Structures are given as structure tokens and as C-alpha cells.
Amino acid sequence: MSSISIIGLGSMARALGGLALKGGNTVEVIGRDVAKAAELARELGSGATTGTLGAVPAGDIVILAVSYSGSAQIVSQYGNALAGKVIVDITNPFAPGFTGLVSPDGSSATQEIAEVAPADAPVVKAFNTLFATVLTAGPADGRPLDVFIAGDDARAKAAVSAFAESIGLRPFDAGPLDMARRLEEAGLLMMGLGRHGVQHYDFSLGVTILH
């Protein structure tokens, strides 16, 4: 069982929060609109609570379910209130029209967040290659959905993997923090597939192990 705080009150917060509670984890939702946070907690049920933006989160794992443009700034504003937490960046820093990434070349949204996070708050990238609608619907063929995790801290990755398993996902370690850029590019690839070859967004990116 993990204790999860989710910053952000949108589609991904709703999808991950719902699954987290179903998986036996505790969930705190945090947003800049207090009434909206209370409404989401009520909607999620199962003991979901609300927290205060900027105050020490209740969860050991803090999921940043906000837009890329707000993510590093939020972590910077939290400062030491995030000390000792595992920070999970799920952002897809897409350029308008999905023409590229707006995170800096040679870096990633996750690395930008890691630069401003407390030294003892490891940052991992995860969940950015799973559409909220797909997470909520779950796997179609009984095979768990895959989640790719990038980060430099083995214990943080283990904690996020355990959480992922608790919500029915199959976690894969994608490598060190600089692989976050590759995961952001994989998010972009998914948008290309959705717009072209697949022609909808009801699909997931997964690993097929042959041997």
C-alpha cells in the first residue's frame, strides 16, 4: 500500500486517483481551486482527502498531474515541503499541434523538475505514455497496461513500480533520468499514431516479450 498525493485535479488526477484507491492506496488530491479539490475527493470517495497547495503533502509519492508549464514552478514553490518525497512527473511537454517537445533540447520536463526539487526528493518520469481514458477503461485483452519509469534513484523507482503494480499496471524500468526525454518523445509518437496509423486514442504502448 502506498500513500499518494496528486497535485492537479484534471483527467489524469481523476484516473490515477480512482485506480489508486481501488488498489488499496490512500489518496490526497491537491489543487489551486479548493472547492474543485473537495469535489474531486468526494467523487473519488473511498476516503480520498484534500491537501493544501504548498503545504507538506500527506503522501510519500507525489504525482504532478499538472500541465508542463506549471510543473517545475510548482515544485520550486513547494521547496522543502517536498523533502523526502518521491516526485512523479507525468507531463507531456508537447508543442502546439504536436509538432515537437517544448522541454529544452538535451533535457526533459523531468530533469527541469529535478533541478528545482529538494536534494532528497528523487524525481521519476512515469505514466506519461498512458492516456487517462485508457487507464480508466483498463486493458481490453486482460494483459496489464505497461508503464515506463525513468529516474536515477533505485528506491524511488521501486516505490513507483510497487504503486503501479497495485493499480494493475506492469512497470518497466526505462533507465536513468535522462531517459525521461525518450519517454516524452514516446508520448509524441503516441499522438502521431493516434492521428495517423491508429486514427483514435483508445490504444496503449506496450512491450511484447518474445522469449
Ligand SMILES: NC(=O)c1ccc[n+]([C@@H]2O[C@H](COP(=O)([O-])OP(=O)(O)OC[C@H]3O[C@@H](n4cnc5c(N)ncnc54)[C@H](OP(=O)(O)O)[C@@H]3O)[C@@H](O)[C@H]2O)c1
Ligand atoms: N490526459 C491524458 O491522457 C494524459 C496522459 C498522459 C500524461 N498527461 C499529462 O498529465 C498532465 C495532466 O494532464 P490532464 O489531462 O489531467 O490535464 P487537465 O485535465 O487539463 O488538468 C490539469 C490540472 O492541472 C492543474 N494546474 C495546471 N497548472 C497549475 C498550476 N500552476 N498550479 C496548480 N494546478 C495547476 C489544473 O488546475 P485547474 O483545475 O485549477 O485549472 C488542472 O486541475 C499533463 O502534463 C499532461 O501532459 C495527460
